[in-house]
Amino acid sequence: MKSCIILCGGRSRRMGQDKGLMALDGTPLIIHTLEIVEDIVDEIILVLRDKKQLDLYIKCVNEFKNQNPEHTPEIRMVTDIEMDQGPLFGLYTGLSHIKSDGALVLPCDSPFISTYFVNKIFKLSDERDVQAMVPMWPDGSTEPLHAYYRSECIPVIQDKLKNGFRNVKSLLEQINVVYIDVRTLDPEEKSFINLNRPEDVFTTLRK
Template identity: 50%
Template sequence: MKSIIILCGGRSRRMGKDKGSFVLNDKPMLLYVLNAIKDITNEIVLVLRDQKQINKYKPILENVSTSIKIVTDETKDQGPLVGILTGLSHIDSEYAQILPCDSPFISESFVLKMFKIAETKQFDAVVPIWDDGHIEPLHSIYRKDVLDIVRDLIKNERYDVKSLIDNLNVKYVDVEYLDKTTMSFQNINTINDFEGT
């Protein structure tokens, strides 16, 4: 079973808007992500901040035929680690691919390669890595049974995803193997990013 968790609870501090609702070529970015994964996943969990954000996204999702489980962060405004905790708490499978809603160029082949590695069941996480050692924790796969580790980190006020990865048995995978164009990892975080697409 292929489960995908889309993190959409954050907002761009520089733009003051929800990233997934940014309109890129007449379509909200979230819809690009959903379109890339709709044919290859059994379960989609969308993690939003609160009911207000759910109400904002309802019009965006009203014409989406794919079944989506919408959940809200267990703890508000504590970053993506809480989003991962929330998402993993709601999946039915052993592990899930995490995707940010501000990466509109996610490719289907990237996700399938990640799942192929995860399906060996040898690792707690599958994490893309760049040549310079920079990792992509929000484009990674995590096993559901890491939830206790996530809860302990949050209990100890360690909210960075890197702290989670440091506590796991990780398979690092070169980003260019996963996506030769590396476009799957392009985030739109600023007005310049947004206007430059």
């Protein structure tokens, strides 16, 4: 297996709806992301909160798969092992379902992921023997949900969850991580744009 992506679904209270299904220029955000990565990766795992959210995505994703079946990578939709347990649990669910040694984790509300970013982080992950690779901004803040994780992180995640931790930062404190300048991964920094409020969509469309 050459490469795998885990897409984490979510609901925004500010949006009042499921972010991945929100339309940008007439197309759901999740489809924007799938269109960008479909020719790069072999496997995509879409991690959803529960069966209700899964049912919302099935029709949308299946329509995408049917449009170009010969070139679409394997796409599997799974639900969190336990509902509403935070991003670390979503990462655990995703890594538990991959066939490859690791995966690039992305949020469903980042429709401007560049192919350069995806290819670059996979290339660096092949070159470096680390458990995770996380983008970092000049001020030291990080992007743990735009990062690469190896499946060997699973036992550490299980231990963290057992001890009540639910954020990804708690995992990064315990594993072998390399932090990469965001501009090395995406010189234009567009891959890290998130749409968390309704006005974000309109602002983006005006650019």
